[in-house]
Amino acid sequence: xxxxxxxxxxxxxxxxxxxxxxxxxxxxxxxxxxxxxxxxxxxxxxxxxxxxxxxxxxxxxxxxxxxxxxxxxxxxxxxxxxxxxxxxxxxxxxxxxxxxxxxxxxxxxxxxxxxxxxxxxxxxxxxxxxxxxxxxxxxxxxxxxxxxxxxxxxxxxxxxxxxxxxxxxxxxxxxxxxxxxxxxxxxxxxxxxxxxxxxxxxxxxxxxxxxxxxxxxxxxxxxxxxxxxxxxxxxxxxxxxxxxxxxxxxxxxxxxxxxxxxxxxxxxxxxxxxxxxxxxxxxxxxxxxxxxx
Amino acid sequence: xxxxxxxxxxxxxxxxxxxxxxxxxxxxxxxxxxxxxxxxxxxxxxxxxxxxxxxxxxxxxxxxxxxxxxxxxxxxxxxxxxxxxxxxxxxxxxxxxxxxxxxxxxxxxxxxxxxxxxxxxxxxxxxxxxxxxxxxxxxxxxxxxxxxxxxxxxxxxxxxxxxxxxxxxxxxxxxxxxxxxxxxxxxxxxxxxxxxxxxxxxxxxxxxxxxxxxxxxxxxxxxxxxxxxxxxxxxxxxxxxxxxxxxxxxxxxxxxxxxxxxxxxxxxxxxxxxxxxxxxxxxxxxxxxxxxxxxxxxxxxxxxxxxxxxxxxxxxxxxxxxxxxxxxxxxxxxxxxxxxxxxxxxxxxxxxxxx
Ligand SMILES: Nc1ncnc2c1ncn2[C@@H]1O[C@H](COP(=O)(O)OP(=O)(O)OP(=O)(O)O)[C@@H](O)[C@H]1O
Ligand SMILES: [Mg+2]
Numbered sequence: 001x002x003x004x005x006x007x008x009x010x011x012x013x014x015x016x017x018x019x020x021x022x023x024x025x026x027x028x029x030x031x032x033x034x035x036x037x038x039x040x041x042x043x044x045x046x047x048x049x050x051x052x053x054x055x056x057x058x059x060x061x062x063x064x065x066x067x068x069x070x071x072x073x074x075x076x077x078x079x080x081x082x083x084x085x086x087x088x089x090x091x092x093x094x095x096x097x098x099x100x101x102x103x104x105x106x107x108x109x110x111x112x113x114x115x116x117x118x119x120x121x122x123x124x125x126x127x128x129x130x131x132x133x134x135x136x137x138x139x140x141x142x143x144x145x146x147x148x149x150x151x152x153x154x155x156x157x158x159x160x161x162x163x164x165x166x167x168x169x170x171x172x173x174x175x176x177x178x179x180x181x182x183x184x185x186x187x188x189x190x191x192x193x194x195x196x197x198x199x200x201x202x203x204x205x206x207x208x209x210x211x212x213x214x215x216x217x218x219x220x221x222x223x224x225x226x227x228x229x230x231x232x233x234x235x236x237x238x239x240x241x242x243x244x245x246x247x248x249x250x251x252x253x254x255x256x257x258x259x260x261x262x263x264x265x266x267x268x269x270x271x272x273x274x275x276x277x278x279x280x281x282x283x284x285x286x287x288x289x290x291x292x293x
Numbered sequence: 294x295x296x297x298x299x300x301x302x303x304x305x306x307x308x309x310x311x312x313x314x315x316x317x318x319x320x321x322x323x324x325x326x327x328x329x330x331x332x333x334x335x336x337x338x339x340x341x342x343x344x345x346x347x348x349x350x351x352x353x354x355x356x357x358x359x360x361x362x363x364x365x366x367x368x369x370x371x372x373x374x375x376x377x378x379x380x381x382x383x384x385x386x387x388x389x390x391x392x393x394x395x396x397x398x399x400x401x402x403x404x405x406x407x408x409x410x411x412x413x414x415x416x417x418x419x420x421x422x423x424x425x426x427x428x429x430x431x432x433x434x435x436x437x438x439x440x441x442x443x444x445x446x447x448x449x450x451x452x453x454x455x456x457x458x459x460x461x462x463x464x465x466x467x468x469x470x471x472x473x474x475x476x477x478x479x480x481x482x483x484x485x486x487x488x489x490x491x492x493x494x495x496x497x498x499x500x501x502x503x504x505x506x507x508x509x510x511x512x513x514x515x516x517x518x519x520x521x522x523x524x525x526x527x528x529x530x531x532x533x534x535x536x537x538x539x540x541x542x543x544x545x546x547x548x549x550x551x552x553x554x555x556x557x558x559x560x561x562x563x564x565x566x567x568x569x570x571x572x573x574x575x576x577x578x579x580x581x582x583x584x585x586x587x588x589x590x591x592x593x594x595x596x597x598x599x600x601x602x603x604x605x606x607x608x609x610x611x612x613x614x615x616x617x618x619x620x621x622x623x624x625x626x627x628x629x630x631x632x633x634x635x636x637x638x639x640x641x642x643x644x645x646x647x648x
Contacts, residue, residue, distance in 0.1 A: 188379035191346060196393035196444055197367045206392070210383045 039263035060264035070248055074269070077245040078276060080159070081227035084166045088174045088223050089216065091167060096178035097208065101187065119172055127236045130165045134237065161237035162244070166227050173226060174219035181215025182208065214290040221277055228273050245269055295323040295480045296357030296370060296447035298343055303352035305338050305504075312338045313349070314504035320482060322357075322447075325474050327483040329491040330501030331527070336484040337376075338504075340450050343482065345369045356448060372446035374454045378437040380425045386412075386436055387421030393444035411439040414473070431462045438473060448480045455490065467494055488528050492516065500524045516574075518560060522645040525572040532578070532612055534571040535644060538563045546641040551607045552585045556636035561643055573639040575600070578613035580622045584633030587611050589626050599624065 007013075040056040048054065064070055095115075099108050118126065133140050134156035141153035156164070185208060193203045209216070234244035249269070252262030281287070298320040305313035312335045320326045328336045341347045342354055345366035354361045356370060372393075381389050388395075390411050391404035399407070405421070412418050415435040420428070428436065434454060441449055451470075455463045471494050474481045485491050491498045492512040500507040500515060500523070508515055508524040519525035526533065536550030546559035548569050557571045576598075578585075587603040601613045601624055613632055615621065622630055 186377070186379060188375045188377055189381060191366070192373070192375060192379040193381075193392065194365075194367045195344060195346075195371070195373045196440070197396040198392070199367065199396075202396060206395075207381065 035263045036267065038260050039267055041260055043258045043260040060261050061268060063261060064265060064268055070245075070265075073243050073248060074245050074272075076243075077228055077269075078272070080162065080242070080244075081224050084163060084170070084227040085220050085224045087163060088167045088170050089220060092171055092174040092178055092219070096175050096182055096212075097204075099175070100179045100182035101185065101190065115172060115175060123169060124232055126169065127165055127232050130161070130168065131236050134161050134164065155239075157237055158239035159242045161239075162234050162242050165233040165237040166230060169230070169233060170223045170226050173222040177215040177218040177222070178212060179215075181212040181218075185211045213284075213286060217281065217284070217286040217290060220280075224277065225273060228269065294445070294447050295478050297322045297324075297480065298448055298482065299353075299355040299358075300339075300343075301353040301355065303339075303342060303349045303354060305335070305342060305347070306350045312504050313342070315352070316504075316506050317352075318499060318506065318509065320480065322480055323478050325471065325481045325483065325494055325496045327485060327491040327495040327498045328501055329485055329488055329498050329528070331486055334501045335504040336486075336501060337452055339501075340373065340452055340482065340484055343448070344371050344373045344450050370447045371450055372441035372444055372448075373450040374437050374441050374452065376452045376454070376456065378433055378454070378457075380433060380437055380440070382425050384425070385421065386423050386425060386428070389425060389436060390421075390439045390443050392440065397444070407443060408439075411443055414442070414476070415439045430458050431466065434458065434466060435469070438470075442473075442477060442479070446479060448482060449474075451481060451483045453484055453486070455485075456487075463490075470494060492528070498528075500527060502527070518558075519572065519640060519642065520560060522570055522572070522642045525570075525640065525642060526645070530575055530612065532573045532575065532610075534573070534609065536569060536571065538565050538567045538569050538641070540565055541641075545636060548641055551609050552605045552611075555639070557639035557641040558637060560640050563641055563643065568644055569641045570644050571639055571641050573634050575612045576614040576616070577634045577638040578611070578615070578632040579634065580615060581631050581633035584631045585611065586629060587613075587632055588629050589624050592624050592626060601630075603630075 039060055040058070041054055042057070042059065044051070044054060064074065095111075099111060103111065132138055135141075136153055136155060140156065141150075144150045145153055154160075189207055189211075190203055193207050198206070229246060230244065231246045231250060234242065235247055235250075238244065238247075245265070246269070249262050249265045252258045252265060256262070298318075300316050300318040303313060303316045304311065314335075316339065328339060330336055338347075342349050343356070345361065345364060345368070348362065361369060381392065384392070387405060387408040390408040391399075394404045394407055408421055409418070412421055415438060417432060417435055417439075420432070425433065425436070437454070454470075455466050458466060467490060470481070470483075483491070483495065492515075495512055497509060497511055498515055499509045500521075502523045507527075508520045510518075515524060515528050519528065522533075525531055534548070534550045534552055534555060536548040536555070539547040539549045539554060541547070541559050541563045543562075544559060545556055546563050546569065548555050548557065548571050550571060555571045557573075561569075563569050585605055587601075587605050589601055589603045591602040593600040596617065598614050598616050599621060601611075601615060603611045603613070605611050611632065615624075624630060
């Protein structure tokens with residue numbers, strides 16, 4: 001603040017700070033506060049809003065626990081998001097290692113470009129592309145049956161479709177933190193471990209993974225949060241049996257017309273995801289400081 | 294246990310660049326062998342060929358008489374100490390030392406016992422539970438040695454391991470390394486661009502330049518009888534007086550130089566009319582009544598000797614270290630003096646092919 005006012009002069013600095021403050025308050029804090037307020041009130045017809053029944057309570061938050069179907073979908077979402085995270089990690093780890101420690105710099109730059117280009121297209125379009133690829137009469141099924149790998153087409157929409165779509169959607173959020181973390185690993189450490197007789201697997205387990213742990217944690221947290229909060233992929237590539245919790249939230253808002261319950265569900269999802277991540281971090285002995293480093 | 298290493302016509306090319314050029318060598322079991330050469334001459338490349346991190350483009354590497362082609366770094370009986378040590382920062386000192394034993398499937402208690410034994414060997418008992426980051430430079434150095442020795446290599450490869458240490462520690466570690474080598478009997482192959490290090494520690498030294506071996510021999514042999522102009526110039530300080538061979542036999546040669554006719558040993562089989570350089574060590578130049586006429590440009594009084602930098606005929610630089618035996622001649626700056634050397638203590642060689 002002092003630094004800023006010295007550089008820009010008092011009035012301009014004050015203006016800049018005020019602009020940021022206004023932006024934060026109006027566009028970030030206020031809507032969230034409003035949603036919290038919504039989530040704590042009952043859903044009433046317009047005439048009764050502000051009336052004697054319009055009191056704050058946690059009633060909306062209790063609804064989820066009594067609705068077996070919603071609760072089931074909630075846990076399925078957490079479980080499926082974890083699975084997406086693990087698959088994304090497994091897919092991205094070798095790519096990141098190759099980028100950070102194997103490829104020549106020029107090749108690595110090219111590969112990064114190839115990874116990024118698809119992400120210039122917006123998420124809905126990319127998901128639609130998968131929608132077409134995975135269709136029952138779509139190219140994937142035709143190629144697989146054509147090659148005789150499968151006798152008949154498979155219905156990909158559902159869990160498989162959601163997994164494919166999400167892993168693809170979040171690859172970059174995993175690859176970049178991993179690559180970043182691995183790049184700082186001294187190549188000689190890998191050579192030293194090999195020289196002492198370590199197999200490739202042990203080098204990764206004992207040297208590369210511990211070193212990259214903060215990056216792995218960052219990538220996993222991001223992927224998990226994005227997956228759990230995703231709407232486009234499950235609604236396009238899913239099936240009734242693979243409903244995502246976000247779809248229920250959406251329904252409360254726009255089909256049930258019950259913003260209050262929708263808001264409560266949304267906050268529950270956020271809170272429980274944070275709790276889940278905290279527990280996982282405990283389990284894998286990652287601290288917040290690791291992630292920030 | 295120790296094993297010898299043989300390089301048989303080994304070459305290593307990176308694209309069109311030849312980093313190691315047709316090197317043949319026999320390193321004996323239990324020997325302290327050094328590669329000495331300037332930066333970029335291919336020392337690290339040779340070490341990586343021996344350790345198995347890379348395979349030669351042509352030629353053979355044999356360890357204990359066995360051809361090592363196709364044997365990976367994790368399967369060779371060598372252990373390497375890296376230029377930056379490459380200790381594992383997320384493991385404790387004991388875990389670092391025992392890493393190679395963990396790989397070999399030893400139990401936790403056994404690993405700990407071996408690690409403690411090795412900590413005793415490197416004179417750092419009781420630091421097994423410390424983090425690597427807590428150690429001083431010299432301690433890290435020794436832990437790296439212990440980690441390499443833990444896998445009981447028959448050949449230990451050291452890539453300029455002392456270059457990161459300060460001068461005093463470096464000198465201390467020289468004796469330490471030599472002592473550890475004597476105690477373990479393992480073959481040490483040591484890389485350095487510091488000639489003092491190579492001369493003081495090694496049984497034998499290979500002087501390298503531009504991917505080739507210039508000379509192999511005991512330190513004193515190389516110092517007294519360099520075989521190439523590069524070896525003469527790179528190992529120890531020397532005067533170089535270029536000229537043309539006036540006359541030569543199998544023993545001695547007479548060279549016409551700007552300083553006059555100089556006699557020196559003919560180690561390179563020079564014959565009359567050839568270009569040649571006479572190399573004389575500064576401490577072999579003695580004050581005399583006749584000999585090379587030198588004008589004193591600088592002098593440094595060092596107590597036991599006096600160092601004179603001067604100029605001979607036509608500005609040829611001359612350096613001399615004159616022992617202070619109590620009868621020093623008048624060596625004021627600007628004065629002229631005469632210096633002489635015994636022909637048997639100078640060598641005449643062909644000039645280096647590239648300046
Ligand atoms: N992987 C590689 N690809 C291309 N050139 C290489 C490679 N490794 C080494 N070189 C080249 O080979 C030459 C010798 O390298 P090397 O590392 O063996 O030198 P060195 O004698 O160890 O030098 P220093 O004392 O500086 O460590 C250098 O010119 C280097 O650029
Ligand atoms: Mg080197």
